[in-house]
Amino acid sequence: MKIVVRVGGSVIVSPPNSTLISRYADLLKDLKRQGHEVAAVVGGGALARDFIKIAGELGLDEAKRDWAAIHVSRLFAQLFVMRLGEDGCGAVPVSLDEAFGCLKRGKIVVMGGLKPGMTTDAVAAMMGEKIEADLLVKASDVDGVFTKDPKKHLDAKKIDELGFDDLSWLFEENKHKAGIHQILDPEAVKILEKRRMRIVVVNGFKPENVLLAVKGEKVGTTIR
Ligand code: UTP
Secondary structure, three states: OEEEEEEOHHHHEOOEOHHHHHHHHHHHHHHHHOOOEEEEEEOOHHHHHHHHHHHHHOOOOHHHHHHHHHHHHHHHHHHHHHHHHHHEOOOOOOOHHHHHHHHHOOOEEEEOOOOOOOOHHHHHHHHHHHHOOOEEEEEEOOOOEEOOOOOOOOOOOEEOEEOHHHHHHHHOOOOOOOOOOOOOOHHHHHHHHHHOOEEEEEEOOOOHHHHHHHHOOOOOEEEO
């Protein structure tokens, strides 16, 4: 299968967690060993948001604040690339074409942000579109998609399966703002919906959930 793994910054970066980064690197290697083509996109988490704040305090505009966050995500992608060694691309791709080329050389792609005005969810969706991925797994900091934000509402219920048509509520606040934190960026959903790409949102604090999603086992929330 062609798989895009979107590793939430909220999982590996907030705060930076070397144990989890290491486990994800091993997981990506496992997937490659199993014969899958794997592209991972890592986010910048709380650290990216700290840099967005600093950039704001420096009077920098929205695009420049976004660039600060993009560089944070790329720094974590770089750690992955170094940890992956020969299995990785040797560098963090900064365009979809570069990422595609690396994948076609039989390597594991790990990238961060691409350009201002989006999140790494959108990057993952674009990468999925580019490689015609069979599956996008989002390793998030919650157990899946809920009826409401589970961090704010005790009565929020996890949804096991969703159709793309049910996702309109995700678009309620779809205006991009630096640091936007949603379970799935609406821009990403638009791309994934167009391609009808299967998405599974899982709790990323247990990396084995990603393997379960790849095996097609019941975990997190499946959107199709
Ligand atoms: P991320 O996509 O890095 O967030 O976006 P994250 O921490 O992984 O998210 P979750 O919470 O775990 O899902 C952080 C910010 O970085 C900028 C945007 O400001 C975004 O809100 N960014 C990121 C871009 O502008 N372009 C990109 O391609 C990526």
